[in-house]
Amino acid sequence: MMKKLYVAIALLFLLNISSPAQQVKEPKAFSEEWSKPYPPFRIVGNLYYVGTYDLACYLITTQQGHILINTGLANSESQIESNVKKLGFRFSDIKILLTTQAHFDHVGAMASIKKKTQAKMMVDEKDASTLKDGGRSDYFFGGDASAFEPIEPDRLLKDREIISLGDMQLTLLHHPGHTKGSCSFLFIVKDDQKSYQVLIVNMPSIIVDGKLSEVTKYPEMSSDYAYTLKAMKGISFDVWLASHTSQFNMHLKHKSGDGYNPKVFIDRKGYDQALAELQKDYHSKK
Numbered sequence: 001m002m003k004k005l006y007v008a009i010a011l012l013f014l015l016n017i018s019s020p021a022q023q024v025k026e027p028k029a030f031s032e033e034w035s036k037p038y039p040p041f042r043i044v045g046n047l048y049y050v051g052t053y054d055l056a057c058y059l060i061t062t063q064q065g066h067i068l069i070n071t072g073l074a075n076s077e078s079q080i081e082s083n084v085k086k087l088g089f090r091f092s093d094i095k096i097l098l099t100t101q102a103h104f105d106h107v108g109a110m111a112s113i114k115k116k117t118q119a120k121m122m123v124d125e126k127d128a129s130t131l132k133d134g135g136r137s138d139y140f141f142g143g144d145a146s147a148f149e150p151i152e153p154d155r156l157l158k159d160r161e162i163i164s165l166g167d168m169q170l171t172l173l174h175h176p177g178h179t180k181g182s183c184s185f186l187f188i189v190k191d192d193q194k195s196y197q198v199l200i201v202n203m204p205s206i207i208v209d210g211k212l213s214e215v216t217k218y219p220e221m222s223s224d225y226a227y228t229l230k231a232m233k234g235i236s237f238d239v240w241l242a243s244h245t246s247q248f249n250m251h252l253k254h255k256s257g258d259g260y261n262p263k264v265f266i267d268r269k270g271y272d273q274a275l276a277e278l279q280k281d282y283h284s285k286k
């Protein structure tokens with residue numbers, strides 16, 4: 001009995017010191033709303049909300065399989081999977097995985113979902129190295145331990161590159177600053193009434209407290225934010241959504257149990273106001 005215990009302890013110790021790179025230490029969630037469950041719903045056309053209360057995850061369905069954008073925290077996987085099922089779709093039909101940014105609150109469950117679904121993971125090329133090292137090279141959350149399980153992307157994407165599945169075509173918009181490869185997705189969906197231009201945007205929020213020029217691990221940060229803030233002002237769309245529900249006030253627009261009503265997400269004014277706020281924050285830190 002004792003001997004078995006010693007062997008087990010020795011084995012654990014060995015595993016621990018022999019592979020520090022494999023250690024995942026997920027940072028503490030900023031808000032308890034990040035893990036709170038939320039019922040899935042149809043946003044517009046073949047676009048569905050499948051995320052947690054605040055960590056937005058989107059499912060785009062097609063006849064040839066589905067696209068999942070963002071995966072929340074490591075423990076969000078079961079929520080996302082049950083949300084997809086509740087909507088009547090199969091988790092195993094997810095063929096493409098995307099993310100708006102390589103931070104632990106959006107790619108926490110990515111490696112595990114990739115393994116489970118065998119889907120192809122595609123990422124903005126500038127976030128590829130951070131994805132591969134589990135965020136250890138990130139300017140903010142980086143360090144000795146990975147913030148999320150490392151992910152090996154299948155395809156690297158450049159600005160304006162098209163992601164196709166079935167009859168869907170998504171255009172990637174490179175929106176760096178929050179991470180080196182933060183990005184947004186622009187695409188058209190239809191319902192039986194009309195078609196909508198949808199923008200799933202990674203808002204250029206700033207998580208560093210001091211001046212951007214002091215972030216030595218990301219020297220282009222300030223010019224990247226300036227580029228992104230300018231580029232975002234020029235985008236045309238009908239519906240906008242973001243990486244966190246709080247960023248586009250989802251819970252003011254949609255209450256759980258509400259019926260299908262894409263009109264509530266048509267909100268250019270809210271988008272422009274949110275960008276103006278971020279522009280101010282950028283101005284004080286640049």
Ligand SMILES: [Zn+2]
Nearest residue numbers: 101103105178
């Ligand atoms: Zn982030």
